[in-house]
Amino acid sequence: MHINAEGIVFRQVKIGGGRKMIHLFTKKYGKISAGSSIVEKSRTKSAMATQLFTYSNYELFKTKDYYNINSGEVKKTYYKIAEDVDKYMQASFVLELTEKMLPEEVPQPRLFNLLIDFFAEMEKREKKHETLVLAYEVKALSLMGTYPQLDQCACCGSSENLSHFSIKDGGMICGNCANKANDTLIYQPKFDIINILKYFLKTPLHAFERIALEEATAKELQGILRNYMSYYLDIGTLKSESFLKEIF
Numbered sequence: 001m002h003i004n005a006e007g008i009v010f011r012q013v014k015i016g017g018g019r020k021m022i023h024l025f026t027k028k029y030g031k032i033s034a035g036s037s038i039v040e041k042s043r044t045k046s047a048m049a050t051q052l053f054t055y056s057n058y059e060l061f062k063t064k065d066y067y068n069i070n071s072g073e074v075k076k077t078y079y080k081i082a083e084d085v086d087k088y089m090q091a092s093f094v095l096e097l098t099e100k101m102l103p104e105e106v107p108q109p110r111l112f113n114l115l116i117d118f119f120a121e122m123e124k125r126e127k128k129h130e131t132l133v134l135a136y137e138v139k140a141l142s143l144m145g146t147y148p149q150l151d152q153c154a155c156c157g158s159s160e161n162l163s164h165f166s167i168k169d170g171g172m173i174c175g176n177c178a179n180k181a182n183d184t185l186i187y188q189p190k191f192d193i194i195n196i197l198k199y200f201l202k203t204p205l206h207a208f209e210r211i212a213l214e215e216a217t218a219k220e221l222q223g224i225l226r227n228y229m230s231y232y233l234d235i236g237t238l239k240s241e242s243f244l245k246e247i248f
Contacts, residue, residue: 034067128212
């Protein structure tokens with residue numbers, strides 16, 4: 001059966017015989033893996049559609065449990081991301097993180113649209129790229145149904161003295177519950193984590209053009225979110241995350 005799908009390339013894996021497996025995030029079918037014989041270094045429209053940071057339309061051949069890319073045509077290429085090493089690494093992290101979040105063949109059209117918006121804003125952004133990444137992560141958590149509890153203690157339900165963030169309890173907890181707990185995955189942020197997370201969730205990505213967190217705040221928030229996503233979305237070690245730590 002021949003089908004058409006809008007998609008974004010997560011990554012490629014060579015499988016021999018001049019073929020490769022393209023891991024795609026498609027708007028209609030979710031995360032899929034598709035075989036391809038398209039020559040990557042050629043200058044055809046299909047070859048361009050197999051590159052990172054491109055938004056393309058693919059013609060696929062689908063059997064019961066296999067996809068093959070017959071052709072592809074780029075709808076939009078975000079080439080400026082690849083021209084800046086910081087942008088490239090941050091965007092690569094987001095791609096890998098998104099791939100890890102998604103189960104196979106479960107459509108997530110809102111997350112797909114969010115990723116397209118992220119590419120567009122990352123391409124334009126000049127500095128403090130990590131703030132845009134954090135905004136994407138917060139919105140992605142909400143779309144995946146794992147957004148943390150912020151308005152009351154995740155342990156006792158109190159709305160007072162919400163001073164700590166507990167990974168295992170799924171959000172903010174009060175000082176009393178934090179003092180009773182014996183858990184290394186409880187943080188006492190040095191910044192207003194509740195208002196930052198709420199702001200990041202409600203504010204469109206395009207509005208982040210002139211918004212940037214202080215470096216220390218961004219680093220602390222990234223650590224909390226990374227552990228939170230690892231716990232609830234079963235995300236292990238990311239190669240791109242290791243590269244970011246080595247370079248920056």
